Amino acid sequence: MGLFLAGIGFISIIIGFIGFVILFIMKKPKKAAVILVVVGIVLFIIGAIITPLDELGEQDQPEEAVEGQKNVIETEKQETTPVILPASIEKTVQEAKPVVEQPTAVDPPTKSSGTTNLLAVTLVQIIDGDTIKIMYNGKEQNVRYLLIDTPETNHPQLGKQPFGDEAKQRNIELIHSGKLEIEFDIGQRYDKYDRLLAYIYVDGKSVQETLLEEGLARVAYVYPPNIRYLDTYEKAQAKAKEQKLGIWSIENYATDTGFNTDKVANEKPVTPKAEKTTPERAAPVQQPVVAPVPQAIETEWFQNCTELRKKYPNGVPAGHPAYQSKMDRDGDNFACEQ
CATH class of the missing domain: 1.10.287 (Helix Hairpins)
Known part of the structure; x- marks a missing residue:
């Protein structure tokens, strides 16, 4: 103014x-x-x-107004300043809070499920022509070959069936010939015996297909949707059947339901008929037969598996000149396998 x-x-x-x-x-x-x-x-x-x-x-304002302003400022500070509780009270408050359970971790499915990816695995044991044991997810597990069946070698009820040993021996040779890998199909991964169901490969080549081509296995246990290679396997079986290889060399032995062991057992061996001799002519005097002197079997001797693998990196099967039973610790008729 x-x-x-x-x-x-x-x-x-x-x-x-x-x-x-x-x-x-x-x-x-x-x-x-x-x-x-x-x-x-x-x-x-x-x-x-x-x-x-x-x-x-303007400078000489009433003390009440100044005090009111201070109270407003203090109130704002209290609203923005966090409350610090004693340690004991804070612990009690934390314990009283409801605990939210976190979902338990679930093992992720194998990445190859539904794909054609191959998983490298380590062999533990070869059981027979269509079953092996491997290390999978940190533990030993049996693997049943998908879509094929080979004759038994030591079944509790069926015993040993024709071509069972041959199928197992061929399986041993194939498995020990290179890098072992498995492949899953899109369906169930375990059978009722808790065995893995998989396709088996060595250096990228199908073991199942090889056994079928050589007449040592039949197409069996076809359960959709695990039928990815059914057509391929049936073609391989047809070739072996046409050539009468292995199990197909015995008529009616391999069937759609299994191997007809009774049929093989009931077959009587064919014996040649004896030639008739005329009474007028005396039987010729037989000269003593001298058995041929067996030739010495060539053998190779190695002090241990380390020495043997220098020449045979994948080991040797039973019957090989370098095979020694002491080097076959797992008793699968294959010495010094990797």
């Missing part, structure tokens, strides 16, 4: 002074100009006095 009055007074002084000069020059009465100057001076003085009082009033 003081500044406003002082400003009006200052302007009045300027206007009155200018009017006084003009009236003086024109030689006219100068009373009005003098009055305007006086009024301006008075207003200016009043404004100059009031201005410092206004500023002092």
